Amino acid sequence: MAEIRRRRFLSSAALALPASMLVNTAQADSADYSVHQLKVTRVEALLLERPLTDRFWMSISPIGGMKPVATRLILKVHTDAGVVGLGEGTGGGAELFRQGLADLVIGEDPFMVGRVWEKLFALTYSRELVKRGWSRTGLIEAMAAIDAALYDIMSKSAGQPLYKFLGGYRAGVPAYVTGGYYREGQGIPELVKEVEGYLKQGYNAIKLKVGGISGGYTIEADYQRVKAVRDAVGPKVKLMLDANQGWDVSTAIQASNKMYDLDITWLEEPLHWYDDVEPLKRLKESTRIPLASGESEITRWGARRLMETEAIDFLQFDAHAHGGITEWRKLASMASMMHIWMAPHHEPHIHGHLLASVPNGYILESFANPERDPLWFELYTRRPRIEKSVLYLDNIPGLGIEFDQRTLDRFGTKLV
Structure with missing residues (x-):
């Protein structure tokens, strides 16, 4: 009996609500949240090599080698929406961009970053890596810069800082x-x-x-x-x-x-x-x-x-x-x-x-x-x-x- 009385109360309370509130709720539920699906259209890659003026020794070796150089891989990943993602890496794997790595990213949706990551990582245990003459470590290093650029695109598209x-x-x-x-x-x-x-x-x-x-x-x-x-x-x-x-x-x-x-x-x-x-x-x-x-x-x-x-x-x-x-x-x-x-x-x-x-x-x-x-x-x-x-x-x-x-x-x- 208590449950029946509770149901009658909720029904009557709903009937007592202003019609405008019910209408607004329906409109919100039917809102169109569709967005344009982005695609990567072009990748620019640079290798920076900045000589250092002195040796900074760690326990076994100096930073940047005996003739010290600071290196950095720089990426600019362009999309069809005009959003450009900036990415960086240590410089490892930079040569892979001269050997077709960027082609594996072009056409991909930056918001599907998980799929892109798995697509590239799968090469590390594939014959394709050997056929291309790539190193496993080099690919994983290059992936860091690609991944950062895709996250930059996503967070820029959302109008939010990455964090x-x-x-x-x-x-x-x-x-x-x-x-x-x-x-x-x-x-x-x-x-x-x-x-x-x-x-x-x-x-x-x-x-x-x-x-x-x-x-x-x-x-x-x-x-x-x-x-x-x-x-x-x-x-x-x-x-x-x-x-x-x-x-x-x-x-x-x-x-x-x-x-x-x-x-x-x-x-x-x-x-x-x-x-x-x-x-x-x-x-x-x-x-x-x-x-x-x-x-x-x-x-x-x-x-x-x-x-x-x-x-x-x-x-x-x-x-x-x-x-x-x-x-x-x-x-x-x-x-x-x-x-x-x-x-x-x-x-x-x-x-x-x-x-x-x-x-x-x-x-x-x-x-x-x-x-x-x-x-x-x-x-x-x-x-x-x-x-x-x-x-x-x-x-x-x-x-x-x-x-x-x-x-x-x-x-x-x-x-x-």
Whole structure:
């Protein structure tokens, strides 16, 4: 009986509603939301090669090689609606655009980015890759730039900045500065002066290079470098250490325990390249410093193996270098379920949007030295700003970047 009375009440209440309200509801339900389906019509690709003026040594090698060069793959992906997507990559796989890679994207709908990604990735396990003479790694590197350009198109078409298009979580992302490279002819006084310059720029988090044992830097030498920085910056500044795969397991254990009293936020890529996943378990059991890794992984499957060790606290997968935004977001979800923070390697203008769109985004890498990373200062006429160790994203649709044509003309080589 109670249910019958309830139904009679709802019926009478509906009859009592103004007719205009019922009419408006029907009109809203029948609205036409159809939109024009975009198609990629043309791809422009450039390879930038910008010589550096000095060597910035990591544990084993200098940035950009012994004759250092900063490289960048630049894409402009055009559509039939006039929307142009801008994409970037590290420069790996650039030669594939001279060998027909762009043809596989032309005619595709940018909003079907998942299909495009799978179409290209399928080549990595196909005879077609061999017939074309392409490398698997080169293709995955080139895919990163294509993927970014398609996301730029989609978010521009929606009139939203990329981080909001992806489902925004915040509009500002904490940022740290990478420095403290081993410099030829320079020592601790120059290192301290360098980091004091970062403090003046407003940074409250700094990453330093360690692990240079093959270059004559013992554990004690690295400790003295880091201690000098800690003494100079005080206790409130975060310090991260990057060994760039410079140590074996026993050395990493000794070094990490030696560094512990300096209040280190994380130790990054501590182990040699040939066995840098499973032994992390042993290192994790033997150190109290959180561990970070993942920039060298090229797919989510490799990163999954890394996370399954339960040894890392920060995942550093690089969407700019491998697989793109599509792959990065899958990994961010996987990492969230495993209580792992995302702290991606390099390129703040891309990863800023990604970190701003997920709840487990920890911090963003950036560069503040024009000698080390001249393209951050020369390549853009518009990009997100970094102030007081925070990258701020605005409401400009897409990635929010524009390239400086002068830099493209000066250092670029046309691919297609």
